[in-house]
Structure formats: structure tokens, C-alpha cells
Amino acid sequence: MNDSNTPSKAVILLSGGLDSLTCLAVAKAKGYDCYAISFSYGQRHNAEIQAAINIAKIYGVKEHKIIPLDLKLIGGSALTDNDIAVPTAPQEGIPVTYVPARNTILLSIALGWAEVLEANKIVAGVNAVDYSGYPDCRPEYIEAFQKMANLATKSAVEGAPITIETPLIYLSKADIIRKGLTLGVDYSISVSCYQATAEGEACGQCDSCRLRKQGFELAGIADQTRYI
Amino acid sequence: MNDSNTPSKAVILLSGGLDSLTCLAVAKAKGYDCYAISFSYGQRHNAEIQAAINIAKIYGVKEHKIIPLDLKLIGGSALTDNDIAVPTAPQEGIPVTYVPARNTILLSIALGWAEVLEANKIVAGVNAVDYSGYPDCRPEYIEAFQKMANLATKSAVEGAPITIETPLIYLSKADIIRKGLTLGVDYSISVSCYQATAEGEACGQCDSCRLRKQGFELAGIADQTRYI
Numbered sequence: 001m002n003d004s005n006t007p008s009k010a011v012i013l014l015s016g017g018l019d020s021l022t023c024l025a026v027a028k029a030k031g032y033d034c035y036a037i038s039f040s041y042g043q044r045h046n047a048e049i050q051a052a053i054n055i056a057k058i059y060g061v062k063e064h065k066i067i068p069l070d071l072k073l074i075g076g077s078a079l080t081d082n083d084i085a086v087p088t089a090p091q092e093g094i095p096v097t098y099v100p101a102r103n104t105i106l107l108s109i110a111l112g113w114a115e116v117l118e119a120n121k122i123v124a125g126v127n128a129v130d131y132s133g134y135p136d137c138r139p140e141y142i143e144a145f146q147k148m149a150n151l152a153t154k155s156a157v158e159g160a161p162i163t164i165e166t167p168l169i170y171l172s173k174a175d176i177i178r179k180g181l182t183l184g185v186d187y188s189i190s191v192s193c194y195q196a197t198a199e200g201e202a203c204g205q206c207d208s209c210r211l212r213k214q215g216f217e218l219a220g221i222a223d224q225t226r227y228i
Numbered sequence: 229m230n231d232s233n234t235p236s237k238a239v240i241l242l243s244g245g246l247d248s249l250t251c252l253a254v255a256k257a258k259g260y261d262c263y264a265i266s267f268s269y270g271q272r273h274n275a276e277i278q279a280a281i282n283i284a285k286i287y288g289v290k291e292h293k294i295i296p297l298d299l300k301l302i303g304g305s306a307l308t309d310n311d312i313a314v315p316t317a318p319q320e321g322i323p324v325t326y327v328p329a330r331n332t333i334l335l336s337i338a339l340g341w342a343e344v345l346e347a348n349k350i351v352a353g354v355n356a357v358d359y360s361g362y363p364d365c366r367p368e369y370i371e372a373f374q375k376m377a378n379l380a381t382k383s384a385v386e387g388a389p390i391t392i393e394t395p396l397i398y399l400s401k402a403d404i405i406r407k408g409l410t411l412g413v414d415y416s417i418s419v420s421c422y423q424a425t426a427e428g429e430a431c432g433q434c435d436s437c438r439l440r441k442q443g444f445e446l447a448g449i450a451d452q453t454r455y456i
Contacts, residue, residue, distance in 0.1 A: 067298075067301055067302075069297055070296065073295055074293075074340050074341045074344050075344055076340070094382045094385065098382055099340075100339070100340040100341075100343035100382070101340035101343060101377075101381060102340070104336040104339060104340075104376070104377070104380045105333070105336040105337055105340055108332040108333040109302070109329070109333055112304070112328040112329035112330070115304065115329060116302050116304030135379065135382055135385045136379075136380045136381075138379065141376070145380075147372050147375070148332070148372035148375070148376045151364075151369040152332045152364045152369055152372075153328065153329060153363060154322045154328070154363055156363070
């Protein structure tokens with residue numbers, strides 16, 4: 001909540017997926033001055049970046065920063081290493097689509113940019129419910145990141161800490177979609193698939209597609225995702 | 229300390245400066261299997277990267293990863309923004325050479341790589357004494373990063389957390405140099421200057437040069453740094 005007359009300035013992590021699109025809509029609805037940040041991190045689904053560019057334009061963000069960061073150099077995930085296949089059936093434990101330290105890396109760079117912008121918020125679509133078992137999507141992780149951030153930055157030391165907001169953290173995918181629809185979100189402009197085609201068509205089979213499909217079904221909403 | 233017969237596997241943050249060179253020497257002396265990581269982050273002093281490459285070769289690290297990460301895209305520091313001059317006299321408060329969230333970003337990427345490597349240590353030359361007032365060099369910041377990391381990664385969730393070691397954190401520059409000398413370190417191969425020439429010659433005037441010079445003086449050691 002913003003308790004002064006100056007609008008909050010917020011950096012939104014915008015992957016181009018369903019969750020980040022909803023986050024941007026939530027931030028706009030709260031009256032934040034929105035700055036979007038996306039990462040071109042060697043992910044298979046580069047169609048997401050195109051979706052992010054499109055979404056940023058539609059929502060008229062003040063600035064959209066795309067940071068090239070080749071996590072393929074590190075590897076270790078089906079999303080960043082072409083030798084690891086994206087699974088098409090649910091897995092036990094933490095899936096191979098987990099990207100080592102991904103949210104920590106992305107939030108850290110967002111933190112740096114937020115500091116340069118003198119923004120007081122970072123909004124991230126982290127979700128602890130339909131989170132596929134990723135450790136860096138849990139509330140306790142976000143709390144620990146916040147504590148670390150409060151010690152890391154010059155702005156925090158000088159009395160202006162940057163708050164991490166995760167408006168979707170306790171929502172199911174269906175509830176996220178319902179929330180977005182109340183804000184007029186058109187989900188057809190988002191791309192969630194882990195292996196979307198260059199044209200943004202979804203495979204319909206990966207974890208991310210399954211969660212998204214199920215979300216539309218449970219919300220009782222027609223799924224306008226373009227499938228292969 | 230490593231209490232099994234298997235050597236610890238460690239990722240060393242290797243900038244090519246005096247502190248990171250000492251860290252690598254300390255890690256080698258402890259018997260760690262050393263993996264070095266450097267960042268080409270649009271810093272003015274790219275001679276540091278060349279020094280890092282040279283140091284990694286001399287110390288025979290298992291692998292040296294150089295991650296291109298253009299922090300000039302974010303800006304906000306004399307080290308990443310050509311419009312902000314590197315100061316040549318001590319400043320009040322946190323200096324303009326502070327790079328927003330830099331250590332958080334670098335440690336996060338090191339964390340991701342450590343996870344992929346199944347390394348159990350990250351060694352960083354963070355220093356709280358001659359630290360130029362950077363908030364992300366303080367022990368309480370490192371402790372908070374450690375807590376966050378213990379919640380962030382798959383490896384930690386599965387019982388193999390990655391420990392951040394900062395062997396220089398409480399040492400003065402003179403003590404760092406003394407420690408390095410007991411380990412046979414040749415400091416002439418390191419580059420610390422914020423605005424070194426392409427050939428690695430130091431300006432002798434920036435914060436980093438001043439701290440380094442003073443360190444050699446206080447340690448009573450001849451300074452073999454090549455100055456302009």
C-alpha cells in the first residue's frame with residue numbers, strides 16, 4: 001500500500017507468462033508507476049520474451065528493460081540445457097525444469113535496477129501453490145530474500161528499503177486467472193509454455209501448460225491459449 | 229573446514245583483484261577443488277578480467293567460467309556508467325563506485341553455478357574493514373545471504389546447502405597481503421584499479437588503488453603494482 005500522494009514506483013518481473021501478466025495488471029490497478037524487467041536467459045521458450053515485449057507495450061510501462069543473461073553457460077535445467085528434455089508428465093520432487101538459483105538471480109538484478117530507479121517496490125509473480133515444487137517460490141524464501149535485500153542496498157541503509165511484493169503467492173492458478181479477469185486481463189497475449197514455438201504456440205503437455213490449462217478449467221473460463 | 233575425505237568443491241569469485249587472488253590462494257591451501265567465476269559486467273576496468281584469466285591459469289583451477297552480464301544496462305555507478313566519474317579523493321558515506329546490488333547479483337549467479345557443479349562452498353573476497361562503505365560487504369549482509377541461499381536452492385532443500393565462506397571479511401588490506409604472502413602469492417598478477425588501462429596499469433588515485441597502496445605500505449612490503 002502506498003500511504004503518500006506520490007505513486008509507488010515498482011519494478012515488475014515480466015516473463016511474459018500468465019502470472020507475470022497478472023502481476024503487472026495488479027500493479028497498474030494499485031496505481032504504481034510500472035517499470036518492467038525481462039531476462040533473455042537462454043531459455044528454450046524465447047516466445048515468452050516476445051510476449052513480454054507485447055504486454056509491456058499494451059500496459060504502457062514507463063520503461064521495459066530486457067537483460068541478456070545467458071544461464072545456458074551454467075546449465076543444470078531442462079529450461080537452459082538442450083541435453084535435458086522437458087518432461088511431459090508430472091514428476092516426483094523438484095522437477096528438472098528447476099533453474100538453479102533462478103529467482104535469486106532475477107530478483108537480485110531487479111533489486112539493482114530498482115535501486116538505480118529509486119523504486120520502492122519489486123513485484124514478482126512467485127507462487128507457492130501451483131509452484132511445481134520450486135524451493136525459490138516459497139513464502140519463507142521470499143521473506144529471507146527481503147531480509148537480505150534490506151542489508152544489501154545503499155537505499156535500504158539510507159532509510160528507503162525496497163519491498164518485494166508477491167501478490168499471487170497464496171493463489172491457485174484458477175484464482176490468479178479469476179483475479180486477472182476482474183482486472184480485464186486478456187490472457188491470450190501471455191505465453192507460459194516451457195517449449196513454445198517461435199510463434200508462441202504452446203505444447204499443451206509440459207508442467208507449465210498443464211497448470212495453466214487446469215487453471216482455466218477450474219476457473220470455468222475458456223482457454224484461449226494457442227496450442228500446436 | 230572439510231571433515232570428510234572428499235575434498236570440498238568450491239566456487240571462487242575471481243575478479244582479478246588483490247582480494248579475490250588471496251581468496252583463491254586460501255581455497256587452494258585448504259585443499260578445495262577450485263572453480264573460478266568471473267563477470268564481465270561492463271566495468272571500466274576490463275583489465276581485471278584479463279588478470280582473472282591469468283590467475284585462474286596460474287592456479288590451475290578446474291574450470292574458469294566468465295559470465296557476460298552487462299550491468300551498464302542498469303547503470304547507477306561510477307564503475308558501470310561512463311557519465312559518472314571515478315573519484316580520486318575519499319568521499320563521505322557510500323561512494324559513487326558502489327554498484328547497486330552487485331554482490332547480491334554476483335553471489336546469486338555463483339550460487340546457481342555451485343548448485344549445478346554440486347559444489348558445497350562459495351568463497352568470496354568480501355571485506356568489512358577496508359570496504360569503502362559498501363553495504364553488501366558487511367558480515368550481517370553475508371549472514372542474510374546465507375540464510376536466503378539455504379531456502380533458495382534444490383541442493384539445500386535436499387540436505388546439501390552451499391556455504392558462503394568469506395576468509396578475508398575481518399582482515400585489513402595489510403593483513404590480507406600478509407596472509408597472501410605466507411601462501412606465496414605474487415600480487416603483481418592482480419589488478420585492483422577501478423580505471424586500469426587495457427594493459428593493466430593502475431591509476432594510483434582511485435579508492436581501490438589507495439587502499440591497495442596503503443595495504444602494501446602498512447604491511448611493509450614493496451608494492452609491485454604497475455602504475456601509469
